[in-house]
Amino acid sequence: MVLGCVLLLGAAPAALAETSSAIGVHDVEAYSRVTATRSDVIVTWRPATAAQQRGLSWTSVYFGREPQPILVFSPTIHDVTIPDVAPGTYRITVEFAYGPRSNFTYTSPGRTTVTVVKYVAAAGAPTAPTRVAAAVSGHRVTVTWTPDRSDAADHRATSYVVSVGGSRVTVVHGYAASSATVTNVPTGRHDVTVTARNGAGESSPASGEAVRVARRRGAQLAAERSDGGSWVSLPILAGAGLLVVIAGLVFALYRER
Numbered sequence: 001m002v003l004g005c006v007l008l009l010g011a012a013p014a015a016l017a018e019t020s021s022a023i024g025v026h027d028v029e030a031y032s033r034v035t036a037t038r039s040d041v042i043v044t045w046r047p048a049t050a051a052q053q054r055g056l057s058w059t060s061v062y063f064g065r066e067p068q069p070i071l072v073f074s075p076t077i078h079d080v081t082i083p084d085v086a087p088g089t090y091r092i093t094v095e096f097a098y099g100p101r102s103n104f105t106y107t108s109p110g111r112t113t114v115t116v117v118k119y120v121a122a123a124g125a126p127t128a129p130t131r132v133a134a135a136v137s138g139h140r141v142t143v144t145w146t147p148d149r150s151d152a153a154d155h156r157a158t159s160y161v162v163s164v165g166g167s168r169v170t171v172v173h174g175y176a177a178s179s180a181t182v183t184n185v186p187t188g189r190h191d192v193t194v195t196a197r198n199g200a201g202e203s204s205p206a207s208g209e210a211v212r213v214a215r216r217r218g219a220q221l222a223a224e225r226s227d228g229g230s231w232v233s234l235p236i237l238a239g240a241g242l243l244v245v246i247a248g249l250v251f252a253l254y255r256e257r
Contacts, residue, residue, distance in 0.1 A: 024108030025059075025094045027181065031174035032085070032116040034158060039116050041085045042173060045094045047078040052107075055098045060106070062093040089115045115176055117156075125201030126157035132208030134164070134192045136185075141168075141211055144179045145194045157196035157203070164211070165190030185213050 027046040032039060043063070048056055053075055061071040063082055071080060075096075092114060096107040127148035134143045141164045147157060159173045162180040165188070172180045189212045193205040 025096055025110035028092065028094045028110035028112045029179070030090075030092050030112050030114035031172055031177050032114055033173040034117060034119050036119055036121070038083065039085050039087070039119065041082040041090065041114055041116065042079065043082065043092055043094070043114075044079040045110055048075055048096060052096060057097050057099060057104060060093075060095045060097055062095075063090060065090055085116050087116050087118045089113060114174070117153075117175060120153040120156070122156075122158070122198040122200035123154035126155055126196040126198050126203050127151050128203035128206040129157075129160065129194050129196055130206060132192060132194050132206045134208050134211045136211050136213055138216065139185050139187075139213055140181055140183050141185050141190070141192070141213070142179060142181045143192055143194060143208070145206065145208075147176060147178055148196070155200075156198065158198045159196075161195040161197060161202070163191075163193045163195075163205075187213050187215050 025045050028043070029045070030041055030043045032041055041063070043061060045059075048059075056075040059073045059075060059077060061073065061080060063071065065088060071082075073080065090113065091111070093109045093111050095109040097104045098107070099105055127150065129145040129147050131146040132143065133145070134141050143162050143164065145160070147160075151157070156175045158175060159171055160177055160180070161169060161171055162182060163169045164182045164185055168182045168185050168190075170180050170182050189210055191210050192208040194208070195205045196203040
């Protein structure tokens with residue numbers, strides 16, 4: 001069931017041509033989740049930043065072989081499950097919309113495709129994926145892999161378990177899924193594994209090269225934030241620096257006297 005949205009029909013408005021790549025939608029991904037009773041599609045995208053949220057009216061999601069329906073969500077939503085999707089390949093577009101409905105403007109869209117396959121009962125565990133790799137951006141680790149295409153339909157993977165350091169795990173649905181982003185990864189060195197699974201079992205874990213998440217440095221951060229921790233921010237440091245400057249001036253005036 002899709003929650004928090006309104007279903008509209010028809011082509012995209014003319015304002016769709018007015019785009020802005022600076023505040024566009026990023027990291028749009030889609031996965032199929034196929035069971036014996038239903039087939040769903042999960043669509044995710046990177047949440048709007050604080051700067052993007054200023055003036056943001058809603059998020060539009062186009063879905064279909066010829067993506068006509070528009071799913072309209074509040075600005076705080078960044079994922080949706082589309083239920084009861086028939087087998088096939090579908091195109092997906094996600095856009096941020098600004099301004100009133102009578103004269104709104106869309107940002108540069110994010111796009112992807114997803115394939116939904118017919119359900120086949122698993123007769124055996126899938127083969128492990130290959131070419132596991134990982135890239136670090138701050139405390140986000142994006143893991144990629146190559147799904148095994150040689151498995152028969154009754155041995156095909158239906159999801160992948162992605163582990164970064166063992167404590168940060170995410171599950172990605174869909175036999176063709178090939179990437180996942182794990183967030184809030186703590187500082188340090190972490191092993192990366194991807195395991196294929198289906199209703200009959202799991203493959204052996206496929207390992208990639210370990211990644212190292214470094215402490216954040218720069219004007220905005222003076223201390224690492226981990227789960228349960230807190231930021232030591234620039235204003236605090238600026239206040240401490242101001243006290244040092246004032247103390248120096250007092251000392252200089254005292255010497256002149």
